[in-house]
Amino acid sequence: MNKRNLPPIPPEIEALVPYKPGKPIEELERELGISGAIKLASNENPLGPSPKAVAAMARALDGLHRYPDGAGFELRQALAKRYELAQEQIVLGNGSNEIIELLCRAFLRPGDLALAAAPSFLMYSKLVQVAGGRLKEVPLNDFRLDLKALARAIEPRTRLVFVNNPDNPAGTAFSGEEFREFLGQVPPGVVVVLDEAYIDFASDPQVAQGTDFLDHAVPVVVMRTFSKAYGLAGLRVGFGLGPVEIMDILHRVRQPFNTSILAQAAGAAALADEEFLQKTLQVTWQGLKDFYACFERLGLVYVPSQTNFVLVKIGPKASHVADELLKRGVIVRKMASYGLPEHLRISVGLPQENRRFMDELSAILGEG
Ligand SMILES: Cc1ncc(COP(=O)(O)O)c(C=O)c1O
Structure with missing residues (x-):
């Protein structure tokens, strides 16, 4: 098709950059040929639906x-x-x-x-x-x-x-x-x-x-x-x-x-599902506490959160750390598109998912 046959595209529309959502689990597994990946990147509820x-x-x-x-x-x-x-x-x-x-x-x-x-x-x-x-x-x-x-x-x-x-x-x-x-x-x-x-x-x-x-x-x-x-x-x-x-x-x-x-x-x-909401809150608040303790142990600065995710400062190697986590099947959110290239945003997952993230993060940082 000849582009000249198109109606004019308004410049503000042409300039749009598509929203980049957190990587879907299936996509990562396909790319790496692995299974059992976990996603702590899109602030979703790890318990499933109500x-x-x-x-x-x-x-x-x-x-x-x-x-x-x-x-x-x-x-x-x-x-x-x-x-x-x-x-x-x-x-x-x-x-x-x-x-x-x-x-x-x-x-x-x-x-x-x-x-x-x-x-x-x-x-x-x-x-x-x-x-x-x-x-x-x-x-x-x-x-x-x-x-x-x-x-x-x-x-x-x-x-x-x-x-x-x-x-x-x-x-x-x-x-x-x-x-x-x-x-x-x-x-x-x-x-x-x-x-x-x-x-x-x-x-x-x-x-x-x-x-x-x-x-x-x-x-x-x-x-x-x-x-x-x-x-x-x-x-x-x-x-x-x-x-x-x-x-x-x-x-x-x-x-x-x-x-x-x-x-x-x-x-x-x-x-009307109050029971599910309460369970969600318990899992979230416990998960945040566990993250804070882990970050403190690792000497990382984080922003105390009123949400189901936490922003943590990794430093200049943040993007590399996120890529390393990805290779190990843990998806977290890079923050460069938010203007925070030294931070990562981690959503609270199930206790075992949080543990896996914390173990992998500790290992990667320990490896220098
Ligand atoms: C701040 C904020 N507002 C709105 C939304 C949109 O949520 P939804 O369209 O799923 O209701 C999100 C989703 O991540 C969000 O982080």
């Missing part, structure tokens, strides 16, 4: 010849009850990633600005770029979101401010008090997007809870997901909570059936 969600999906299978309920009544009802909100304050998404996309589609026009920390979740910049907007970035301060600097960085064309709490990739979190102070400095005309993908893992009771801020004069959209604590990353289901006026707009720009029958059934069931 069993109640799996049972609900099995029950829903017989209805797959029908389109889903476009309004997602059952799941939105369950969420409304859980968070004491009206259904009109809730929008479902194909993962919380889709909520980011809907916000960009709805609120950004070419030349508009969005604001986020640097580094932060890579999808903010990509989806802002797709919408023709520009992402302005404010550096983290000692691995914490600098809310004061973010507020100062708001310009007249700023439409969206992404704040990720607890933060990926740093793992740190701000308090409700800090967030309230920040909101006090946000001018009219700006939507604050509070990405709480990891909020379920926060062990510190001071950590801000977005649901406390949905009545604030500043429009706040809280994004949450079933991908992490509920173990449903492969299903793609997340949701946004916010003012009715904003949710109404997001419903208009979304596809009519953006969450599947299975996603809706599983989400509602997972929300």
Whole structure:
């Protein structure tokens, strides 16, 4: 095909760099001709999916010849009850990633600005770029979101401010008090997007809870997901909570059936699976403790985490160490694409997976 026959590709689209997800286990095993590899790279739930969600999906299978309920009544009802909100304050998404996309589609026009920390979740910049907007970035301060600097960085064309709490990739979190102070400095005309993908893992009771801020004069959209604590990353289901006026707009720009029958059934069931959530939290918090102890033994500096992963400073050899781990069947996340080439990000796995990672890491560092 002659490229000249194509319609013009907008420069911001041509410039897009595809998101590079953590390496799938199957791919690594194929490449190395090994089996039994483990993945501690994508902040997934190592326990598997919520069993109640799996049972609900099995029950829903017989209805797959029908389109889903476009309004997602059952799941939105369950969420409304859980968070004491009206259904009109809730929008479902194909993962919380889709909520980011809907916000960009709805609120950004070419030349508009969005604001986020640097580094932060890579999808903010990509989806802002797709919408023709520009992402302005404010550096983290000692691995914490600098809310004061973010507020100062708001310009007249700023439409969206992404704040990720607890933060990926740093793992740190701000308090409700800090967030309230920040909101006090946000001018009219700006939507604050509070990405709480990891909020379920926060062990510190001071950590801000977005649901406390949905009545604030500043429009706040809280994004949450079933991908992490509920173990449903492969299903793609997340949701946004916010003012009715904003949710109404997001419903208009979304596809009519953006969450599947299975996603809706599983989400509602997972929300009620308190036993699974508690087990997940225990495994996560114990795993973090074990990692911290290991890093301290090895003299490595890490960032204490309110999430299910931890950022650790390996030094100039970080990329080499990650490659060595890979050869030994342990997948962790390199951080160069986040501007942290000396760090690695490790997701908490099952106890035996964590042990294997720690043993391999100790061996590799011991080998110099
Ligand atoms: C900060 C943050 N936000 C959002 C997401 C998207 O999650 P999902 O689309 O699976 O709900 C992730 C996933 O890794 C994340 O780290």
